[in-house]
Amino acid sequence: MSEAAAGHHEHHWEWSWAPMAVVIGVFLILPLGFSTFFVYENVSLTIALCGIGTPILLAGIAKWVAEGLTVKPLVEGLAGVAIPLFIVSEVFIFLGLFASYWTIRLSAGEMWPPEGTPVFDKSIPLIMTVILVASSITYHVAEVKAEAKDLGSFRNWVMITLVLGFVFLGLTIYEYQHLLHMDFGPSTNSYSTAFYTITGFHASHVLVGLCIFIAVLIPAFKGLENHTFTSSAGVYWHFVDVVWFFVASQLYFW
Amino acid sequence: MSASTTPAWKEWVFTTDHKRIGVMYLVGSMAAFVVAGLMALLIRVEQSSLGPTIFEDPTVVGDNYNTWLYFHGAAMILAFLIPGLTGFFANYFLPLMIGAADVAFPRINAFSVWLFFVAIILALMGFVIPDTPDIMWTGYPPYSVTTSANTAFYVFTVHLLGFSSILGAVNFLITVIYMRAPGMGWNQLNVFVWTTVAAFVIQLIFIPVLASAVTMLLFDKYLGTHFFDAAAGGDVLLYQNLFWFYSHPAVYVIFLPAMGVLIEVVAGMAKNMVFNYKACVYGGIFGITLLSGEVWVHHLYIAGMPDWIRVGQMVSTLLISVPVGLMVMSLWGTLYRSSITYNTAMLYAAACFFLVLIGGLTGIPLAMVSMTVHLSETSFVHAHFHYIMALFSTFAIFAGVYYWFPKMTGKMANEKIGKLGFLINFAGVNITFWPLFIIGLDGMPRRYWDYEMYPQFEPYHQVALYGAILIAIGMAITILNWIGSAIGGEKASDNPWGAQSLEWTDTVSPPGAGNFKHEIKIAADWTPYNYGK
Numbered sequence: 137m138s139e140a141a142a143g144h145h146e147h148h149w150e151w152s153w154a155p156m157a158v159v160i161g162v163f164l165i166l167p168l169g170f171s172t173f174f175v176y177e178n179v180s181l182t183i184a185l186c187g188i189g190t191p192i193l194l195a196g197i198a199k200w201v202a203e204g205l206t207v208k209p210l211v212e213g214l215a216g217v218a219i220p221l222f223i224v225s226e227v228f229i230f231l232g233l234f235a236s237y238w239t240i241r242l243s244a245g246e247m248w249p250p251e252g253t254p255v256f257d258k259s260i261p262l263i264m265t266v267i268l269v270a271s272s273i274t275y276h277v278a279e280v281k282a283e284a285k286d287l288g289s290f291r292n293w294v295m296i297t298l299v300l301g302f303v304f305l306g307l308t309i310y311e312y313q314h315l316l317h318m319d320f321g322p323s324t325n326s327y328s329t330a331f332y333t334i335t336g337f338h339a340s341h342v343l344v345g346l347c348i349f350i351a352v353l354i355p356a357f358k359g360l361e362n363h364t365f366t367s368s369a370g371v372y373w374h375f376v377d378v379v380w381f382f383v384a385s386q387l388y389f390w
Numbered sequence: 391m392s393a394s395t396t397p398a399w400k401e402w403v404f405t406t407d408h409k410r411i412g413v414m415y416l417v418g419s420m421a422a423f424v425v426a427g428l429m430a431l432l433i434r435v436e437q438s439s440l441g442p443t444i445f446e447d448p449t450v451v452g453d454n455y456n457t458w459l460y461f462h463g464a465a466m467i468l469a470f471l472i473p474g475l476t477g478f479f480a481n482y483f484l485p486l487m488i489g490a491a492d493v494a495f496p497r498i499n500a501f502s503v504w505l506f507f508v509a510i511i512l513a514l515m516g517f518v519i520p521d522t523p524d525i526m527w528t529g530y531p532p533y534s535v536t537t538s539a540n541t542a543f544y545v546f547t548v549h550l551l552g553f554s555s556i557l558g559a560v561n562f563l564i565t566v567i568y569m570r571a572p573g574m575g576w577n578q579l580n581v582f583v584w585t586t587v588a589a590f591v592i593q594l595i596f597i598p599v600l601a602s603a604v605t606m607l608l609f610d611k612y613l614g615t616h617f618f619d620a621a622a623g624g625d626v627l628l629y630q631n632l633f634w635f636y637s638h639p640a641v642y643v644i645f646l647p648a649m650g651v652l653i654e655v656v657a658g659m660a661k662n663m664v665f666n667y668k669a670c671v672y673g674g675i676f677g678i679t680l681l682s683g684e685v686w687v688h689h690l691y692i693a694g695m696p697d698w699i700r701v702g703q704m705v706s707t708l709l710i711s712v713p714v715g716l717m718v719m720s721l722w723g724t725l726y727r728s729s730i731t732y733n734t735a736m737l738y739a740a741a742c743f744f745l746v747l748i749g750g751l752t753g754i755p756l757a758m759v760s761m762t763v764h765l766s767e768t769s770f771v772h773a774h775f776h777y778i779m780a781l782f783s784t785f786a787i788f789a790g791v792y793y794w795f796p797k798m799t800g801k802m803a804n805e806k807i808g809k810l811g812f813l814i815n816f817a818g819v820n821i822t823f824w825p826l827f828i829i830g831l832d833g834m835p836r837r838y839w840d841y842e843m844y845p846q847f848e849p850y851h852q853v854a855l856y857g858a859i860l861i862a863i864g865m866a867i868t869i870l871n872w873i874g875s876a877i878g879g880e881k882a883s884d885n886p887w888g889a890q891s892l893e894w895t896d897t898v899s900p901p902g903a904g905n906f907k908h909e910i911k912i913a914a915d916w917t918p919y920n921y922g923k
Contacts, residue, residue: 147904151396151404155497159504167512167546174612175542200497214494214564221560225598232602232632236617239628250623323614326623333609333617 154200161193201351205360212364219368223375226341230379233337234386237330250325254318260311261388264304265380268342271300272377275349275370282366287356294353297373301346308339331387338383341376348372406496409901411503412482413798415473416791418507420869422469423784425514427865429462431858434822436839438855440848445839451539455839456524461513463527464544468551469510471779472640474787475647476555476593477506480562480586483794486893486901487580487918489571489910494564498557505554513547516540526837528637529604531618531629535611545608552597559590571892573912577671580891580918581657581664581720584671585650588679589643596683600636603629627693634686642682644779646675648786649717652739655793656724658889659736663919665723669716677713685710691759692766700759707757711750718746731887734808738789741816742782749777752827770830772837773823781819788815788868795872796886800899801879807871814864822857825850891918 164185173182241248278293312332315321322332348369355361402410436443436455445454481503485493493499516522523544525534534541566579566587606617607629616622618629657664664670687695687703721743730736752774755761765771795803829847830836841847885894896906 147902148396149401149410149903150406150492150496151401152406152497152500153400153404155406155501156404156504159501159508162505163508163512163550167543167550170546170612171540171542175540203497209494210491211494211568214568217568218495218560218564221563221594222556225556225559225594227598228595229598229602232599233606236602236606236625236628236632239625240617240623243625244623247623321614322609323616326616329609329615329617329622329624333606333615337605 152199152203154196154203157192157196158200159196161189161191161196164189165193197351201355204365205355205362215364215368216371219371223372226375226379230334230337230382233330233334234382237334237386240326240330244326249327252320252324253327254315254320256388257311257314258388260307261384264307265384267300267304267307268377268380271297271304272374274300275373279366279370282361282363287359287361290361291353291356294349294356298346298349298353301342301349305339305342305346308335308342334383334387338376338379341379345369345373345376404500406492406500407903408481408485408493408496408499409798409905411499412478412480414503415477415481415506418503418510419470419474419478422465422510422513423474424865424869426462426465426470427862429458429465431862432458433462434851434855434858437841437851438848439852440842440845441840451521451524451537454522454524456526457517457522457539459837460523460526460544461516464547465510465513466780467527467640467644468548469506469513471644471783471787472555473506473551475644475651475783476558476586476589477503479582479647479651479787479790480558480590482798483893484562484583484586485565485569486897486905487583487891488566488569488574489892489896489906489912490565490569491904491906493561494569495561498561502554502558502561505550505557509547509550509554512543512550516543519543528633529607529629530633531607531610531626534607535618541611542608545604548604549601552601555593556597559594562586562590563594571910571912573914573916575912575914577668578912578917580650581653581667581670581675582647582650584675585646588675589646591679592639592643592646592682596636596639599632603632603636627690630690630693631686634689635683638686638689639682641775641779642678644783645714646678648742648783649721651786651790651793652742653717653721653724654891655735655739655789656721657919657921658793658887658891658894659733659739660725660728660730661888661921662724662726662728663917663921665720665726666716667720667919670720674713674716674720677716678710681706681710681713688757688762691762704757704759708754711754714750718750733792734803734805734812735789735792737809737812738785738792741812742785742789745777745782745785745819749774749782752777765830767836768830769826769834769836773826773830776823776826781823785815788812791872793887794893795875796882797893797897797899797901799876799879800882801875802882802886803875803879804871807867807874811864811867811871814860814867816864818857818860818862818864820857821860822854825853825857890920 169182169185169189172178172185244250274293275297278290278297281287281289281293320328322328352361352366352369405411405414432444433455436445447454481493481499485491519540521538521540523541524537524539525541525544529541529544534544566583570579606615609615610617610619610624616624618624618626620626653664653670685703685707687699688707691700691703732740752770756765756771756774792803792808795801826834829844829850832847834841834844834847834850882899884897884899887894889895892910893901896908896910898907
């Protein structure tokens with residue numbers, strides 16, 4: 137709450153409903169939404185849960201971002217060091233997935249690629265790489281503009297980054313459809329298992345990154361910009377970019 | 391907005407204050423402890439006599455023996471021990487010990503505690519649905535993939551708790567690095583702060599690997615992928631490796647803060663400097679952290695692997711007893727030439743000296759490949775890790791709660807009832823687990839609901855049941871004592887033990903919003919164990 141920032145001297149109990157709202161939203165959408173859809177195959181219940189969960193989640197995020205932009209923290213700028221720490225754990229979750237892929241792949245020996253794998257169109261991952269690298273550069277330009285207090289250019293460059301990110305996701309969906317059309321689905325063989333899991337997991341990170349950019353962009357239209365928030369979003373995005381090199385090189389070009 | 395205009399319930403329910411979040415962690419983890427403890431009691435009842443005791447057929451999917459095993463293990467480790475030690479103690483006392491007004495990211499802290507609560511709700515919902523998870527706390531495939539029970543609830547419980555812990559890890563590591571009181575050097579930190587830092591480093595690095603493993607499990611069961619399906623080119627041992635890659639270090643996530651709590655209690659009650667502080671921190675805590683990620687394969691000795699891996703794992707497993715030994719040495723050494731107050735907190739701590747010895751010494755034969763091949767999957771292993779995880783760590787938590795009770799509540803806990811509860815608990819745990827060592831050596835398989843091929847073990851199981859009933863009585867007395875004393879206990883002063891750590895010397899009982907009334911400045915010769923010796 138913004139009022140809480142005013143008087144740290146009088147020491148009153150700080151509170152915010154945003155974290156609880158985000159948790160409830162996530163809880164309704166992910167564990168319960170997944171279970172009702174895939175385990176119990178009750179689609180109307182899934183729709184109901186996501187229908188209730190999504191507005192709660194969005195309200196929580198909006199409130200949280202608003203507080204983050206207005207409430208003065210005890211020590212400023214710490215998010216800039218927290219994001220790299222968080223990325224350490226992200227690296228290990230990708231390592232867990234890659235280690236599984238390497239284990240499956242190396243134990244297959246000569247039997248690779250397994251039966252049912254079509255010939256991949258290598259131009260798509262190349263285009264996706266160019267787009268993602270370009271989006272990292274455009275966001276860097278946005279950060280430079282923000283530092284120069286040029287909020288108008290900042291917004292434009294963030295929007296260009298968003299467009300590039302969504303084109304990347306669109307290409308992912310296009311490629312998935314293309315492969316599914318060739319009967320290459322998640323359950324086809326051990327290669328498709330690793331392929332869809334790792335590219336899908338990376339795509340989910342792209343989506344989270346884009347959501348963060350939207351959360352950076354909307355307040356910018358009201359003239360609000362928080363340097364730590366902007367640069368933290370950038371660090372996360374560059375990480376997603378770097379991971380893509382591993383995803384593409386290991387899954388498409390090895 | 392001043393405090394008086396905000397309704398009190400909002401200041402509690404939506405709180406971002408680390409102390410209130412700590413109390414929420416304590417309440418949630420104790421609730422998980424009680425439910426999971428009752429499951430353990432039911433398991434002991436089922437095993438106390440040959441043949442079916444409570445159930446005719448424990449393999450029917452739904453509420454049965456296997457679901458108790460699952461819930462007992464998962465809830466005790468993931469929802470009681472880890473959140474109790476790294477959630478409750480770290481939240482409440484770490485910022486006080488380093489002289490900070492709060493953690494670095496109070497809202498993320500509230501986010502973590504609510505993730506923890508919904509994870510417990512999800513785990514409990516497992517008993518509402520008809521297909522309660524029945525896959526132990528390990529969730530090994532292929533059974534977890536082929537069972538008709540709900541594996542998704544298990545996976546998402548792990549996800550929610552894991553995400554909660556990762557965010558907690560980032561939050562607390564940043565807090566310790568950037569928010570120590572001015573002048574506080576690294577050698578002036580409480581040992582508990584160091585153990586918490588180590589536990590969070592382990593959480594940050596290893597939890598994601600477990601998250602990836604259970605995600606693959608979820609995909610294998612519900613999306614038809616083949617990670618752990620050997621018939622389609624997958625690898626079933628892959629899951630076990632990834633699982634123990636986190637879950638062995640998780641033992642140290644529990645052990646290290648438990649040790650930290652004990653050292654605080656012992657130093658405070660013995661009024662003595664921590665013995666060999668630097669060896670304990672830089673040898674013991676750092677050593678355990680470094681070695682924690684290199685020993686997981688000893689959980690898979692009988693899963694089939696080349697001998698050179700077994701021997702290497704045996705060496706690294708035995709090596710970890712060196713830093714553990716350094717920490718235990720500090721624990722004992724702190725008592726040397728001290729003046730010990732034998733109150734309830736100290737009695738629990740003293741019991742831990744014994745429990746860690748039994749648990750540690752029985753671990754050595756289990757590290758030896760030649761012994762483990764025979765002892766694996768027997769109740770000897772069961773008793774060994776319960777001495778460390780269940781008894782040592784839980785007694786450390788109880789020692790800590792009694793030690794800091796006056797600080798948290800502003801009231802003194804009732805000593806007479808506390809000591810009575812301690813005696814019953816201590817007798818109960820030993821009566822329960824000693825017989826399991828004995829029959830384990832004779833070949834009693836662990837986990838079995840029935841053992842008709844071994845009728846000679848029945849009396850031992852009966853003794854274990856009597857012990858378990860004693861534990862239930864002791865725990866009830868202890869928890870009721872806390873509740874009763876918190877409401878109607880004798881008023882406590884700000885520093886009833888005369889301890890020297892910041893949370894005792896510089897805050898009132900209980901500490902208010904903002905923790906400290908004045909700026910904390912740390913002198914170069916200050917230590918949290920400054921007892922003039």
